[in-house]
Amino acid sequence: MRASDLLRLELIGIDEKTGFPIFGDSRLIVFGMTALARLQNDLIGSLGWEKTSVIYTRYGHEYGMTMALRMAELYDFDSPEELIRGGCGLQTMTGLATTSIDAIRIDMAKKQLTFSGSWSNSFEATLWLSQFPPNDHPVCCIVSGMLSGFASAVMQTEVLVRETTCQAEGNPFCRFEGRTLTEWGLDPEEVERIQSVVRIDEELSRLQQQLDQAREDLARQNAEIKVLKSLTFRAEPNREIIHRSASMEKLLVTAEKVAATRATILIQGESGTGKEVLARFIHRRSEGGGKPFLAINCAALPPSLLESELFGHVKGSFTGAHSDKRGLFVEAGEGTLFLDEVGEIPQEMQAKLLRAIQEKEVRQVGGLRDIPVQARIIAATNRDLQEMVRDGRFREDLYYRLAVFPLFIPPLRERREDILLLARNFLARLHPEHPGFSPKAVRLMEAHGWPGNVRELENWVEYAAVMSAGKRILPEHFPLTTAPAPKDPLVSLTVDLPPLDELERRYTKLVLERTTGNRTEAAKILGIGISTLWRHLKEEKPTDGKADKTGDRT
Ligand SMILES: [Zn+2]
Structure with missing residues (x-):
């Protein structure tokens, strides 16, 4: 039997029992072109052309393989070449395209096949042009896939039919070339990979997993950032403590003396007086001055987090403990650990802190053994710890452990002679070229009560420097304030004469x-x-x- 012997009416008929159209003896389903256009539009719309073309090609390939087996069952063809030609005839009979072969070379023993030909009025090109303008790549995926599948079944090795030019590109007809993968010089695994369909639900669930993981990471990172913000790792500019008041001078002389020891220090003072600045001043002058200075604000963290920050934790000891953590006592090594707002440490933590300072060892959350620690402890508070001890809110034994050497920073209003010096220093640091303060601005600063102390002064200067736009700072450049006026207006005589x-x-x-x-x-x-x-x-x-x-x- 030859391909030219095939008769459409013998192959395609009506099943007498069911009334269905049949091909050979299997059921044939007829789709209208318009309905296919809708299908194609929806596929491209939701998957994009690339994925759609892979699905089309795979569909065509499957169809071609089945047809080849069916044809070989139905008829005894003279040669494999005739069978392949029969497959091309089938394309025409089933309405895919008018297919003709120009050349074919086939060697079954060597499993070699090269053939080329053309399609005119391919249904895919027609469909494309009925909906879209001419395209920049071939579109006849089912047609070429069908021929690939058909030839692959005949050759019993993978044959790839490629469309070289397409009617949808504006050419008068489509052209194709078919070869075995070996003759194309292609790697079968690579072709398999390109033509594999990624299942959308699998891809979605993979993406969902990635998203969940990313969310988890983000939440953990946010928690870490929160912790880091409460710590102060930033490098402090190497500046000395600006002062000319006798009270500050006395304090700093004492601080320098105590720096040389490893005694635990308790710095007391109102908020904004610069307790951390003093702690760093002491650290720089201490034996471990080149070692780390780690600071933590004890009021900024919930008790559970505070414990693991200070003492560390063992992986898995609580939800979120993804890995071991050493804790600040250990991290500080032979350096300094600065415990700011130590008065805010909850009572259950006070016992653990006492133990760490007294025994010089800590136990990680969830840990089984004690780790020796050497860090020097400087604590600070703006609370009256002795009063807290009397009220039973702060452990007496811890107080005495911390206050081995108490230092008290006087509030700014009690050392007015430092105000102008500090203000000029802040201004020079922010704006080296700034012309400075008018006498009235100086008076205003010296008269102010400074409830927020040095930090408030620094904020004022920063604000006024902006408001003054590079000119001398006047009283109206300062932020409005309802702070109480000083008790003694003559105090500023010591400064502005x-x-x-x-x-x-x-x-x-x-x-x-x-x-x-x-x-x-x-x-x-x-x-x-x-x-x-x-x-x-x-x-x-x-x-x-x-x-x-x-x-x-x-
Ligand atoms: Zn085409």
């Missing part, structure tokens, strides 16, 4: 303040007449009022 008339005015105001605004009594104390007193007050030029809450009470 005002002219005599201003001095008169300030002193007059002070006396008026003391006499609760009684001018007669004030004049008596000052040894001047009421009219002179009146003149002193009137001469004052109005400021923005912030510095002068002690002002005229007439």
Whole structure:
């Protein structure tokens, strides 16, 4: 039997029993082109062309293999070449395309096949052009896949039919070339990989897993960032503590002496006085000055996290303990561990902290053995620990362990002579070229109560430097504040040395303040007449009022 002997009407008919169209003796399903266009559109729309073309090719290949086996069952062809030609005829009979072969060379013994030909009116090219403009690549995937599958079944080795030009590209017809993979020089595994279909549900579940993992990582990283933020690993600029007050000088001399020992130090002072700055000052002058300085804010972490930060934990000792952690006591080595806001440590942790300081060993959360530690401990608090001890909120034994050497940083309002020095220093650090503060701004700073201490001053200077836009800083450049005025307006005399008339005015105001605004009594104390007193007050030029809450009470 030859391919040219095939008769469409013998192959394709109607099953008398069911009324179904049949090919040979198997059921044939007829789809309309329009419906296929919808299918194609939806496939491309949801998967993209690349995946769609792989699915089409695989479908065509499967169809071609089945058809080849069916044809070989139905008829006894003269030669494999005739069978392959029969497959091409089948493409035409089933409406895929009008297929013709130009050349064919076949060697069954060597399993070699090379053939080429053309398709005209391929249903895929027609379908494409009915929906889309001419394309930049061939589209006849089912047609070429069918021929690949058919020839592969005949040759019993993988044959790949490639479309070289396509009608959908604007050519008058499609052309193809078929060869075995060996003759194409292709690696069968590579072809298998390219033509494999990734299952969307599998891909989705893989992506979902990746997403879950990423979310988990992110949550863990966020937790770590939170912890890191509460620690202070940032390098402190190597600056000394700016001061000229006698109280600070005394404090620093003491601090230098105690730095040389390894005694535990308790730094007390209001918030913003620079307790960590002092701790670093001591650390730099201590024996372990080149070793790590680790700081932790004990108020910033919940008790469970605080324990594992300080003492470390063993992998798996609680949810989220993905690996062993050494803890700050161990990490600090022979350096310094700075425990800020130590007064906020919960009671159940106080016993563990006491043990770490007293016995110089720690046990990791979930750990079984004690690890020796050497770090020097500097603790700090803005609370009155002794009062907390009296109230039973802080362990007495821990207090005495910590306060081996207590240091107290005086609040800024008690060392006003440091204010201008500090302010100039902050300004120079932020804006080296800045022309500085006007006398009234200086007075305002020195008069302010500084409840937030040095940190508040630093914020003010930073704010004013911006507001002044490179000009001298005036009182109105400072942030508005409701802070109480100082008790003694003459304090600033030690710094800004005002002219005599201003001095008169300030002193007059002070006396008026003391006499609760009684001018007669004030004049008596000052040894001047009421009219002179009146003149002193009137001469004052109005400021923005912030510095002068002690002002005229007439
Ligand atoms: Zn084509």
